Amino acid sequence: MTSSASRLEPRRTADGSFSLFSSDFGEGFHSSRGALAEARSKFVAPAGLERWPRGSCLTVVDMCVGTGSNTAALLEECAARGLELNWWGLELDREPLRLALADAAFRRQWQPAALERLEQLGASARMLWGDARQQLPALLEQQRGQVHLVLMDAFSPSRCPQLWTLEVLSQLGALLHPRGRLLTYCSAAAVRQALRLAGLEIAAIAAPSGLQQHQSDWSGGTAASPGPLPAEPLLRPLSPMEEEHLRTNAAEPYRDPSGTAEREVILRERQRAQAEAMAAGGVEATGAWRRRWGLSSSHHQ
Numbered sequence: 338m339t340s341s342a343s344r345l346e347p348r349r350t351a352d353g354s355f356s357l358f359s360s361d362f363g364e365g366f367h368s369s370r371g372a373l374a375e376a377r378s379k380f381v382a383p384a385g386l387e388r389w390p391r392g393s394c395l396t397v398v399d400m401c402v403g404t405g406s407n408t409a410a411l412l413e414e415c416a417a418r419g420l421e422l423n424w425w426g427l428e429l430d431r432e433p434l435r436l437a438l439a440d441a442a443f444r445r446q447w448q449p450a451a452l453e454r455l456e457q458l459g460a461s462a463r464m465l466w467g468d469a470r471q472q473l474p475a476l477l478e479q480q481r482g483q484v485h486l487v488l489m490d491a492f493s494p495s496r497c498p499q500l501w502t503l504e505v506l507s508q509l510g511a512l513l514h515p516r517g518r519l520l521t522y523c524s525a526a527a528v529r530q531a532l533r534l535a536g537l538e539i540a541a542i543a544a545p546s547g548l549q550q551h552q553s554d555w556s557g558g559t560a561a562s563p564g565p566l567p568a569e570p571l572l573r574p575l576s577p578m579e580e581e582h583l584r585t586n587a588a589e590p591y592r593d594p595s596g597t598a599e600r601e602v603i604l605r606e607r608q609r610a611q612a613e614a615m616a617a618g619g620v621e622a623t624g625a626w627r628r629r630w631g632l633s634s635s636h637h638q
């Protein structure tokens with residue numbers, strides 16, 4: 338894999354919107370349902386923008402900017418609600434945004450003002466290029482306790498555990514304003530548990546099929562906040578099934594005290610900790626939990 342062209346392949350998702358597949362990470366940037374649908378249902382709608390009066394300025398951190406779809410969708414909704422954004426972006430690779438902005442169909446997806454602002458932000462000093470783990474301490478120094486929204490959209494924990502560690506999630510949590518929210522598509526027990534260990538309240542984001550629990554589609558993601566997360570049309574408390582998930586070995590957090598560990602090291606260390614916890618007793622095997630609740634897939638782990 339020498340050129341970016343072989344690492345990132347453009348994809349059109351079910352709703353017609355632009356996305357990418359990364360062969361480095363072996364994963365798509367968005368669910369096959371659609372980049373636009375995902376940005377709106379998992380990041381913009383559960384943000385609770387109605388909580389702020391017109392004219393407010395929200396501080397936002399886009400964690401893993403990628404193509405910029407989450408930021409663009411947020412920009413459109415904020416413009417409609419008369420909200421300003423004080424924006425920060427974190428991203429390792431310049432290619433996803435460059436490829437998206439060069440794609441005519443991606444450009445047509447957005448209102449011209451949102452697209453123009455996305456281009457400006459991507460070229461600004463607020464766009465922090467590099468490994469997010471190295472960028473977070475400086476951002477935290479400036480913005481601790483002031484961020485209203487963190488849009489956490491890293492590749493899934495098994496593909497990119499570096500960004501789902503207790504250390505990274507604790508730093509993202511420390512950025513949050515008391516009424517702020519971290520939003521993610523991820524419902525993994527290890528991520529939810531780490532958010533709790535970081536002292537945050539958590540709630541489930543409604544699944545695409547709605548708030549009722551379907552066996553194979555039980556959650557659309559997770560919201561976390563230093564303060565209470567009231568039940569809203571798109572948020573609900575964790576169900577008994579989800580609470581039990583957090584008492585299985587899948588809830589063992591990813592850890593990276595050095596902030597520089599490779600994927601394989603983080604995965605191996607977690608496996609060791611899981612084996613130790615199982616041997617000590619008191620932790621259920623996730624397979625048993627899944628069978629008890631009639632769940633077949635393991636993609637939320």
Ligand SMILES: C[S@@+](CC[C@H](N)C(=O)[O-])C[C@H]1O[C@@H](n2cnc3c(N)ncnc32)[C@H](O)[C@@H]1O
Binds near residue numbers: 430
């Ligand atoms: C799922 S994609 C993000 C999708 C994006 N939000 C969008 O709407 O297009 C994950 C992104 O994480 C970036 N990434 C991977 N490792 C990273 C790291 N250590 N620090 C910062 N970004 C990273 C990848 O380059 C990729 O763009």
